[in-house]
């Protein structure tokens with residue numbers, strides 16, 4: 001339902017307030033949520049939506065999971081906040097213990113808690129620089145690592161993330177990332193890293209390399225076979241810290257606590273966020289103890305890092321993520337979702353490719369399957385039509401022509417059936433327009 005059809009509704013009143021009060025730089029939709037559970041939410045006018053976005057990958061465990069909500073209530077009655085630099089508390093340690101267990105490999109590992117994914121990537125870079133005594137960072141095409149100065153500098157999409165916000169952090173070098181659908185495979189991408197070391201920065205000056213094993217905002221590109229393995233080999237050769245950004249791909253979205261497990265890799269550092277808090281703001285960095293401990297006391301931290309209420313929620317979420325039965329269920333869910341999306345694609349000529357890993361899946365839309373001309377307008381229109389029909393979808397991709405699916409892993413068959421039917425009908429209508 002378009003906003004102008006809602007004249008006189010609570011939504012229309014609140015939307016007018018939003019326009020008066022809230023900076024327009026925060027782009028959003030004209031939906032005001034009243035309550036949410038599982039994979040559905042209800043707005044202030046009683047309209048219900050199936051949620052295929054899940055707070056952009058923050059709600060793998062669904063809206064208001066009962067155990068997370070109970071843990072939040074219990075913690076809120078005891079204490080809300082301390083500031084970990086002033087007085088410690090057990091839930092912080094319990095989150096670190098579990099997050100370390102999410103880090104692939106035997107360790108020994110240590111952890112640091114922060115508030116957001118951007119803070120996690122920022123801190124991973126700080127740690128890599130301190131540990132190596134070097135400054136340069138290698139990142140990749142299609143990357144998204146957050147909206148802070150460093151996160152934004154590492155990010156590879158100009159509009160809307162970088163336009164007008166320069167100058168960016170120095171000493172950042174960008175290589176190609178695999179994108180087989182548009183001709184970039186493992187070989188080309190790895191060669192571009194070696195080329196960077198010849199033409200732009202000597203590897204002896206590089207502190208860290210950061211890569212999302214399934215690139216999220218950039219279009220849901222999973223690493224190709226041999227790519228992460230190749231990066232890790234290059235990093236080992238030159239003493240570079242390898243950082244796996246698991247903020248969006250982690251927490252069983254792809255069937256594993258860390259998506260990079262799929263390629264048998266043990267990264268030096270991992271950056272975490274989003275679904276680790278079950279809907280509460282918390283992030284973290286884990287990594288090899290000698291790297292994590294290289295920073296002097298006081299060099300890392302922040303007022304709210306590892307807030308106790310967020311920790312209480314994270315303990316429950318992480319217990320779920322570490323449960324092998326949940327990991328297996330998320331893989332089964334991902335397989336089922338992919339099969340369903342392939343089925344939709346088989347009847348939708350605008351879908352050039354269904355791709356992703358596990359339940360982190362996207363459709364890349366094209367005007368013509370032969371020329372692969374990107375179709376950002378069809379993507380935007382599909383999302384708008386779906387919303388009007390009760391399905392939340394979100395775009396992705398450097399070319400803005402992808403639709404990403406981050407539906408909570410607790411979605412029922414009915415949620416999926418209904419949501420996918422709306423998606424297919426919206427795609428059909430958007431393509432015909």
Ligand SMILES: Cc1ncc(COP(=O)(O)O)c(C=O)c1O
Pocket residue numbers: 056116117118119121144145146147212216217245246247248249273274
């Ligand atoms: C891979 C990745 N890294 C970092 C971030 C930044 O996380 P946050 O928005 O919590 O700062 C995101 C957010 O989308 C992300 O997808």
